[in-house]
Amino acid sequence: MKDSSNSMTSRGENVVLTLREFSGSLGDMGTLLPLMLGAIAIAGMAPGPVLLGFALFYLFTAGYYRLPIPVQPMKAVAAALLTAGLAPSSLAAAGVIMGITLLVLGLTGWISKVARLVPQSVLAGLQLGLGIMLGTMSLGLMASAPWVAGATLVLLVGLMTFTRWPAVFIALLAATGLAYLLGESGVMIEPGGMGWVAVPSLPSISELHEALFSLVLPQLSLTFTNAILLTALLASDHFGDRAAHVTPARLSVTSGLANTLLTPLGAFPMCHGAGGVTAHYRFGARSGGAPLMLGLLLLGLVVLPGNVGLTLLSSIPMAGLGALLLVTAWQLAITKRLFDCRASCVPVIVVTAALTVWVNPFWGLLAGGVTEWGRKMVLRRLSERTA
Numbered sequence: 028m029k030d031s032s033n034s035m036t037s038r039g040e041n042v043v044l045t046l047r048e049f050s051g052s053l054g055d056m057g058t059l060l061p062l063m064l065g066a067i068a069i070a071g072m073a074p075g076p077v078l079l080g081f082a083l084f085y086l087f088t089a090g091y092y093r094l095p096i097p098v099q100p101m102k103a104v105a106a107a108l109l110t111a112g113l114a115p116s117s118l119a120a121a122g123v124i125m126g127i128t129l130l131v132l133g134l135t136g137w138i139s140k141v142a143r144l145v146p147q148s149v150l151a152g153l154q155l156g157l158g159i160m161l162g163t164m165s166l167g168l169m170a171s172a173p174w175v176a177g178a179t180l181v182l183l184v185g186l187m188t189f190t191r192w193p194a195v196f197i198a199l200l201a202a203t204g205l206a207y208l209l210g211e212s213g214v215m216i217e218p219g220g221m222g223w224v225a226v227p228s229l230p231s232i233s234e235l236h237e238a239l240f241s242l243v244l245p246q247l248s249l250t251f252t253n254a255i256l257l258t259a260l261l262a263s264d265h266f267g268d269r270a271a272h273v274t275p276a277r278l279s280v281t282s283g284l285a286n287t288l289l290t291p292l293g294a295f296p297m298c299h300g301a302g303g304v305t306a307h308y309r310f311g312a313r314s315g316g317a318p319l320m321l322g323l324l325l326l327g328l329v330v331l332p333g334n335v336g337l338t339l340l341s342s343i344p345m346a347g348l349g350a351l352l353l354v355t356a357w358q359l360a361i362t363k364r365l366f367d368c369r370a371s372c373v374p375v376i377v378v379t380a381a382l383t384v385w386v387n388p389f390w391g392l393l394a395g396g397v398t399e400w401g402r403k404m405v406l407r408r409l410s411e412r413t414a
Contacts, residue, residue, distance in 0.1 A: 042093070043314040050193030051312025052321040055097045055303040057352030058161070061168060061345060062100040066295050067337070070108045072115070073225035073293050074337050078329045080294025084285045085322030088299075091281060092273055094266055095312035096258070097303025098285075101125070101296040103246040103387075111241065115227035115293075117234040121242035122290025126283045128247070133279030142256050142275040148372040148402075149395035150260060151364045152379025153252050154301065156391050158360020159384050161302050165356055168349025172211045175202055176346035183350055187310070195310045195351060202347025211344055225293030242296075248389025250298050255279055257301035264364075265308045306355040371406060375399045 063081065066072045084098045104121060107113060132138040169176035179202040186194035230238065255278045262270035282298045290296055307317055328336030368376060379395030 041314060042089070042319060043316040044320065045316070046193045046196075047191055047311035048314060048316040049320050050195045050197075051095060051307050051310045052317035052324075053193075053195040053199065054306035054308075054310035054312060054317075054351070054355070055099065055300075056195070056199070056343075057165065057168075057306070057348045057350075057355060058099055058300065058302060060340065060343065060348055061164075062102065062105040063295065064341060065109050066100070066105060068341075070112065072118075072295065074334075075329055076225045076293025077295050078325050078336065079224075080285075080289045080292075080297065082322050082325035082329060083289065083294075084297050085318045085325065087285070088281065089315040089318035089322060092277075092318075093315035094262065094270060094273065095304070095307035095314070095317040096262065096273060096278075097300050097307055098297055098318070099254070099300040099303050101246050101250065101254075101298050103249050104242050104296045107241050107245070113237065113241070114230075114234055115225070116230040117238045117242070118296070119227045119290050119293075120230040120235055120238035121246075122286040122294070122296040124238060124243050125246060125250070125296060126286030126288075126290065128243070129250070129279045129283030130287065131283075133276045133283060136276055138251070138255060138279045139274060139276045141251075142259070145256060145392070146375070146396070146399045147364065148368060148375040148399055149379050149392060150257065151362070151368055151372075152376040152395050153257060153383055153388060153391060154362055155360045155365060155376060156380035156383025157253055157257070157301060157388065158356045158358075159380065161352055161356035161359060163384075165349045165352035168345045168352065170346075171349070172206060172209070172344055172346035174209060175206050175211055175344050176350050178202070178205055179347040180350035180353065183354060187354075193311070198351065199343055199347055202344050202350070203342055206344035206347070207342075211346070226291065227293070245387070246296075248387055248392070250282070252383075252388040252392055253301050254282060254298035258299045258304055261301050261304040264362075265304065302355050302359050305358045306351075309355065309358050371402055372399075375402055 067074045088096050179198050183198040186192055255275045259275050262273040278299050285297050375398045378398045379391045382394040383391030
């Protein structure tokens with residue numbers, strides 16, 4: 028792999044196992060749980076392999092990066108699955124195609140070369156746009172039980188001032204208790220087996236076509252911008268030199284390996300994510316202990332007898348998760364990078380963010396790049412006139 032960071036073993040942090048680290052490990056639940064439970068409850072995916080896939084990828088991430096690097100469901104794939112009712116073979120095919128693509132991009136170093144071409148103003152716009160997208164999603168979740176959401180949000184923000192307290196853990200417990208008292212139901216999941224694997228049939232030509240054009244192509248731009256480019260950027264922002272090994276190439280390879288190996292066994296297509304980095308960090312995660320604990324927690328839910336694990340997960344109200352996600356969205360969108368930009372960069376940021384929200388991150392990236400080129404041309408012309 029063509030990667031300038033060859034000293035992986037000297038980077039990252041020693042594993043820290045504290046209450047604060049555990050709270051940080053739960054920080055990205057607002058993204059993970061709604062999509063994961065939706066894939067199980069609405070799309071009918073086998074729960075055991077889905078949980079096991081996230082558990083194994085989190086455990087691998089903990090050992091490889093030794094920093095709170097998140098594991099998330101691929102959002103464009105999740106949206107298509109929840110609205111179009113795709114066949115399991117199409118989903119598995121999409122995961123394998125995506126995995127091989129990411130492996131090639133990472134191992135050849137092509138993705139690092141492309142990443143270096145993206146201007147800082149465009150990155151700020153992408154962050155803002157993705158933050159707005161997460162915020163919109165969070166408001167939809169919060170609307171399911173506004174009283175639960177409001178109380179959870181107030182409690183969460185208050186607890187965040189006490190850095191040694193496990194804010195997320197306490198807030199989610201309170202949200203679950205309040206939802207129970209108010210009679211708010213969680214996600215309804217049909218009883219099913221918690222087997223370890225669910226190997227789908229080989230995809231047909233039509234299912235391969237569906238996988239490529241309905242899942243892979245829409246997801247690639249989001250994976251490149253959010254799961255690779257911005258994840259590496261935010262890891263560097265939060266952890267400095269300790270995240271020198273968290274490069275676009277490595278993120279591409281680890282995502283590629285996970286999808287190539289696990290989706291054929293019934294796992295959901297997975298990636299990393301910028302919002303998850305912010306979420307884990309904001310709620311206290313500072314080492315590989317956070318992904319290690321979350322991976323073990325998910326693994327424990329798989330091995331519990333019957334559907335006990337799913338019952339525990341589905342008891343957490345979506346409104347409470349929405350409050351958690353809203354805090355993450357704010358932290359992702361409103362950054363120092365946004366306020367430190369030059370006045371001439373504002374149009375670039377606005378155009379990038381707007382296209383990211385209204386269309387998708389790929390068009391936001393393209394439009395932002397064109398606007399940045401126009402900005403430089405205008406500044407050059409102005410400097411020539413004043414010279």
